[in-house]
Amino acid sequence: MKIMIVGSGGREHALAWKLAQSPTVDEIFVAPGNGGTAAIAENIAIPDSHVPALARFAKERGVDLAVVGPEVPLVLGLSNAMAKQGIPCFGPDAYAAQLEGSKSFAKLVMEQTGVPTARSGTFDDYESAKAYLDDHPVPVVIKADGLAAGKGVTVARTREEAEKALDMCMRKQSFGMAGERVVIEEALEGEEASFLALCDGETVVPLASSQDHKPIGEGDTGPNTGGMGAYSPAPILPESELEKVCDLVARPIVRAMAASGHPFKGVLYAGLMVKDGAYKVLEYNVRFGDPECQPLLARLDSDLAELMLACVEGRLDPSMIRWKPQSSCCVVMASRGYPGSYATGKVIEGIEKAEDLEGVTVFHAGTRLEAGRIVTSGGRVLGVTALGDDLKSAQTLAYQAVDRISFEGSYVRRDIGDKGLAR
Ligand code: ATP
Structure with a gap:
């Protein structure tokens, strides 16, 4: 099977890494990809917002499944454009993508379906x-x-x-x-958690829980970023609660989309505020979170290509999703200055040494290959991801790996996972 992944971040490297492990996958294209995806797939120089060009490429190269990482192409109708070419797409159509693309649309659907929110x-x-x-x-x-x-x-x-x-x-x-x-x-008070579910248009199956760290500074201080690290599972959202939360915040939405003639196929992500065991939705995303995707895929024991095909073909079954019992922790190494302005083109050393540690995978985000060397090209540069027997071991290992990597002006938060450990 030929797969085309759209996007260029750490999430897309993690998707390519996991899909490449599937025996049914022969070829992976990533548009536009990064320095990490270049090593395991073929990068295609089409920006992720160029919907007609992406669909044309997929058709010409006989792609069997398109997998869309970020929200912008989905909101612009990439899933619709792929469907027109007869190519199944993991990711909702433009109508259902409004759940993320229009906050008033999401609010209206939540109101109509009785989902708790502010x-x-x-x-x-x-x-x-x-x-x-x-x-x-x-x-x-x-x-x-x-x-x-x-x-x-x-x-x-x-x-x-x-x-x-x-x-x-x-x-x-x-x-x-x-x-x-x-x-x-x-304004709601509480602690935030990420609830993600796989959807095949009708069946909705929760993924393991995770927690992101959005602010740039330790102790959740300073401006928000795309996410400075994440871990899974997150004790704030115990496994015993996942079905209940899915019934509360995901299944009603997927039913509503199906009833409007827009079956939701892909990942539905609810950003939750949790307080005293009660859940309220802050926002919906219509794709994997970045960085939550990295620790989740590090723990996923099932064949991701098989799961994604089951979603687009409407035959998802809860028994298909299996997890490694370990915890995972992903620490983002960023360029100093991010989320404001920052320098790029800095040579990155030590990725191989970090990956020599058993259980460590380094996902690239803002990197590119330049004259045989990996250099920085974005604000969030790497997602250093470790599996450990428990959250503490995963966290310790992730930071050991971080300390083997260097580039000028690198910045990390040193407290990824602390919230989970405090529970
Ligand atoms: P992102 O692209 O980072 O997901 P976004 O632009 O889609 O962000 P939201 O996720 O809706 O926006 O909000 C960003 C952050 O603002 C949330 O993660 C949360 O910290 C805070 N926030 C949003 N809504 C509320 C609320 N009602 N009460 C308290 N905090 C909120």
Whole structure:
């Protein structure tokens, strides 16, 4: 089978790494890929947002299954474009991808299906949004409706911050069309966890739990990033709760999509706020999280190609998903300055030495191959992922591996997994 993976991050390297282990997979293309995918697959120089070019390539090369990593191509209709070429796609169509691409759409579906979430209002004009603030005390959360690369959400602690965020979205148009509409919602308290499920349009099966670390600084301080590390399983979401959470936050959504004629095939990800054993949805993503994908795939014991085919062919069965009993921990090595500006082109040393440690896999994100050497090319550079008998051993091993890798201006959070250990 020929597989085409779309995307260029650590998630896509992990997908390529796991799919390459399947005996049914003969060839893997990654568009556009990175320095890590280049070593195990063929990188194709098509940007992940160039939907017609991606579908054309897949058709010309006889791709049997397309696997879409990031949200942008899904929201732009890559799954629809692949379907037109007769190519099955792991990832929802443009309609269902609005669950991530439009926060007001997600809120509406949650309301219609009774999924617990923060109270909110949706606004298309500045004056009525501002009037809503008059009736709702801070803290409030201001969200640009559309995709804003993780920058469109402000948790406003003061009225002034809330108005500034509204102004950025609706008057200054800092997020372009994505901020023309805003969702204002009640700020929830608790601890965040990631709930992911595989969906075949009808059947929904939970994946193991995981927890991301979004802020740049230790102790969850500083600005949000794409994610500085993740581990699995996450004790905040014990295995005994997964079916209940799936019934609460995933199955109603998948049923609603099927009823609208848009069966959801792929990964549905609910970002949860957990407090005193109660769950509320902060957001939906319509794909694997990055970095959650890396520790999850490190633990997955089943054939990923077989699972993905079962999803697109509507024959997913819970017995197909098996996990290694170990814990996994992924520590992101970033370029100093990220999520602001940072230097690139720095030579990375020590990846092989890190992978000499048993149980360690180094997933590339912002890297490229340059004259036979791996150099940095992005903010999040590597996802150093370790398997251990328990979370503590996985964490210790991941940091031992991190300490074998060097590049100028590297930055890591030293507390990935601490929240899980504290429970
Ligand atoms: P990303 O691309 O990083 O997933 P996003 O732009 O899709 O982000 P959300 O995930 O909805 O936005 O929100 C980003 C972060 O803001 C959440 O991870 C959470 O920390 C915080 N947040 C969002 N909604 C709320 C809320 N109602 N109460 C408290 N915090 C919230």
